[in-house]
Amino acid sequence: MKHTFYLLVENHQGVLARIAGLFSGRGYNLESLTVGVTSDPTVSRITLVCIGDDMIMEQIKKQLNKIVDVIKVVDITYLPSVNRELSLIKINAKSSQRGEIFQIADVFRAKILDVGQSTMILEITGTSEKIDDFIALLSPYTIIELARSGLVSMERGKKLKKE
Amino acid sequence: MKKTGAKLIIEAMKKEGVEVIFGYPGGSVIPIFDELYHEPSIHVVLTRHEQGAVHAADGYARSTGKTGVCLVTSGPGATNTITGLATANFDSVPIVLLTGQVIRPMIGNDAFQEADMVGISRPVTKHNYLVNDRAHLGQTLKEAFFIANSGRPGPVVVDLPKDVVNEQLDDEYPETISIRGYNPVYVGHAGQIKKIAEAIKVSKKPVFYIGGGIHISGASEIFRKVVEKTKIPTISSLMGIGAIRSDHPLYLGMVGMHGTYASNMAMTETDLIIGIGTRFDDRVTGDLGKFAPHAKIIHIDIDPATIARNVTVEIPIVGDARQVLEKLMPLLHPADIDEWREIVSGWKKDYPLPDEEGKEIMPQRVVKEISEIFPEAIITTEVGQNQMFAALYYNFTKPRTFLTSGGLGTMGYGFPAAIGAQMGNRNKKVIDIAGDGSIQMNIQELATAVQEGLPVIVAILNNGYLGMVRQWQQIFKNSRYAATCLMRRPECPFHCEGKAGSWCHLYTVDFVKLADAYGAVGMRVTKPEEIKPALEEAGKSKDKPVFIDFIIARESNVFPMVPPGAGINEMLLGKEK
Ligand SMILES: Cc1ncc(C[n+]2csc(CCOP(=O)(O)OP(=O)(O)O)c2C)c(N)n1
Numbered sequence: 125m126k127h128t129f130y131l132l133v134e135n136h137q138g139v140l141a142r143i144a145g146l147f148s149g150r151g152y153n154l155e156s157l158t159v160g161v162t163s164d165p166t167v168s169r170i171t172l173v174c175i176g177d178d179m180i181m182e183q184i185k186k187q188l189n190k191i192v193d194v195i196k197v198v199d200i201t202y203l204p205s206v207n208r209e210l211s212l213i214k215i216n217a218k219s220s221q222r223g224e225i226f227q228i229a230d231v232f233r234a235k236i237l238d239v240g241q242s243t244m245i246l247e248i249t250g251t252s253e254k255i256d257d258f259i260a261l262l263s264p265y266t267i268i269e270l271a272r273s274g275l276v277s278m279e280r281g282k283k284l285k286k287e
Numbered sequence: 288m289k290k291t292g293a294k295l296i297i298e299a300m301k302k303e304g305v306e307v308i309f310g311y312p313g314g315s316v317i318p319i320f321d322e323l324y325h326e327p328s329i330h331v332v333l334t335r336h337e338q339g340a341v342h343a344a345d346g347y348a349r350s351t352g353k354t355g356v357c358l359v360t361s362g363p364g365a366t367n368t369i370t371g372l373a374t375a376n377f378d379s380v381p382i383v384l385l386t387g388q389v390i391r392p393m394i395g396n397d398a399f400q401e402a403d404m405v406g407i408s409r410p411v412t413k414h415n416y417l418v419n420d421r422a423h424l425g426q427t428l429k430e431a432f433f434i435a436n437s438g439r440p441g442p443v444v445v446d447l448p449k450d451v452v453n454e455q456l457d458d459e460y461p462e463t464i465s466i467r468g469y470n471p472v473y474v475g476h477a478g479q480i481k482k483i484a485e486a487i488k489v490s491k492k493p494v495f496y497i498g499g500g501i502h503i504s505g506a507s508e509i510f511r512k513v514v515e516k517t518k519i520p521t522i523s524s525l526m527g528i529g530a531i532r533s534d535h536p537l538y539l540g541m542v543g544m545h546g547t548y549a550s551n552m553a554m555t556e557t558d559l560i561i562g563i564g565t566r567f568d569d570r571v572t573g574d575l576g577k578f579a580p581h582a583k584i585i586h587i588d589i590d591p592a593t594i595a596r597n598v599t600v601e602i603p604i605v606g607d608a609r610q611v612l613e614k615l616m617p618l619l620h621p622a623d624i625d626e627w628r629e630i631v632s633g634w635k636k637d638y639p640l641p642d643e644e645g646k647e648i649m650p651q652r653v654v655k656e657i658s659e660i661f662p663e664a665i666i667t668t669e670v671g672q673n674q675m676f677a678a679l680y681y682n683f684t685k686p687r688t689f690l691t692s693g694g695l696g697t698m699g700y701g702f703p704a705a706i707g708a709q710m711g712n713r714n715k716k717v718i719d720i721a722g723d724g725s726i727q728m729n730i731q732e733l734a735t736a737v738q739e740g741l742p743v744i745v746a747i748l749n750n751g752y753l754g755m756v757r758q759w760q761q762i763f764k765n766s767r768y769a770a771t772c773l774m775r776r777p778e779c780p781f782h783c784e785g786k787a788g789s790w791c792h793l794y795t796v797d798f799v800k801l802a803d804a805y806g807a808v809g810m811r812v813t814k815p816e817e818i819k820p821a822l823e824e825a826g827k828s829k830d831k832p833v834f835i836d837f838i839i840a841r842e843s844n845v846f847p848m849v850p851p852g853a854g855i856n857e858m859l860l861g862k863e864k
Contacts, residue, residue: 134467138409145410186592187592190590192434192466193468196468
């Protein structure tokens, strides 16, 4: 089962290494990790996606909480939330194929960022599933390069208490 | 007034009540040692290896409850501490380790004696810091001491670039700190605590199962009262030993791989385990599928991540053992479990620990004599058979008197830990029960003990083997003693079957001469009747360490023993049974 956590952490040097080290050191399965600073420059926000049974998830949550630089851990998997991922996709596209690609992009609300002699770069934002579907549709055009950001998540409604 | 980082560090030590620092100097920490040179209130113990320094600080901390402090140089000095840190981290021992670091502009450039100490020590510490701003130094040290000795204690590293140590600033050591992400919970949930009392009321076969958390939280007195009120049989992990008297009628002894018959059986038959400050380690549970199959489990621990990690827990309680027990005490009544107590006492009576006697010296006998002659000693151990004999045969009566590397199982721990314990307990007898293999892992600390005038006794149970490994080879590898004979010489047959032959040399290390060489006292004991007089003689030493080389039966084994992968009730009981 896939779980999504978000973490608020001290914006200290080495925090990311501590968190990544926890996963490698204890053999937990980490699917994606994204990080960026919050509106408070001393705090960073991390979104983690990991895979495992409920017992492992409970352990992961507890172990993350044990890290001194971690201020808050929330398992957002079952909470009403907004989940977004960004992806850049470079594909082979002969000029004769561009029309179809524009159409697919339009349906998925993807942006065309670059059009070259025989390639195009598309940008798409959405849930991971939407991006998976989009990539599947594009695969006949030969994907040359693919960059995915990993998930960022936010709980709907409810305002976070100021720490 | 402006002061250097080094001066602020000394101010921090004094404010934190540090009386002794275990250390080893080097280029990058010269300024700090130089400050200590002017500071008579802090005693610097120069160990002979940085690993020894950390184990010594560990022994000091475990025996006193205070934070052990170490100071070592950058690069090799720092990396030499890793085993000590990992040992302390596993067993929740508060240590602050200050390591030197190259100057900030050189960090990351493969400078001379540079090591990424924060990176290397991360997985084996509770927390660590690289101080890259002189203005953060005081705050960081304050946090380090606070984190090391609160919540679930552990080692904290502070890595100090030399230019930070030399930089001047007008600042004071802070009085308070707050760390957003670090808020240990001490008070257990009242509703959950009530549930413990209710669970005990309906249980027919309850046991207390205690671990090192009892010592750490200072819960041993209240725990004894709880046991006496409820009269519930008590089982201990290796780390819990000493929390209750070993000869207490309700105490069943250590549980697990080398646990007593009574403890292992009680753990298997019980319907309620009240686990306090213990990890349900795999050496305790054996095959998890066969562990305590009828039991409901209550787990009290300050570290939420420990609870329900290995076993399914019905009543989890996050909190400090002492505080939880104090709240629990008034809710308790004597348990109505006469029948259970009778069964348990029957096991205790019918299956005592094996006690072999013969012409040769048996290690069990040595430990028992130590127990009789030095009844209130602080015992440290190395790792192996010596550790198990000490755990099983010494009669512990006080908390914080059994210092052993439980989680990591570090050979070479006991002797430097004994030095640290003696530094913190000048008036107590401190004895390291050692194997002839383990003692050679930090034997250089003999120089430290001599230099400090410490009358530590090292009882070497000398069997000429890496005994515990040899025991496994005997039982599981058909007595093929691969790389465990410490007496092996070029003239030995390629496949030695372990039968003594003309080629065997005794005293491959002459520990008596070695003690002499270091300026300590050395003795050799080869007959059972010499054990007692030798110990008594050793006890008279007031200012010199004593090595006693007990030449014991070469192939004595520790029983009971649970084969790896078996249930803890599936014990091998040794020859007789
Ligand atoms: C640093 C380290 N290396 C290896 C081991 C594996 N080990 C566990 S017990 C043991 C044998 C110990 O032999 P000795 O010190 O002579 O003690 P005895 O078992 O004979 O009492 C070994 C090698 C260990 N625990 N620690």
